[in-house]
Amino acid sequence: MDPITSIDRYTPDYAHECEVCGSSPVVAGMKDDRQVYLATMCGPCLWNEPRAADPATWNEAPSA
Secondary structure, three states, rough: OOOOOOOEEEEEEEEOOOOOOOOEEEEEEEEEEEEEEOOOOOHHHHHOOHHHHHHHHOOOOOOO
């Protein structure tokens, strides 16, 4: 079994389009300034949260 890699932060990847809705950017996960995860979906489709359309919200702490 592969070890689990933690993600330090999420960044937008404008080179790809969401497989669900076709929008860009999709979500990329970074660890130690290296991309370790590339989603096939944009923020709203990945997290089912409309405000995730703004990549600036991707690294905010979840609200209680």
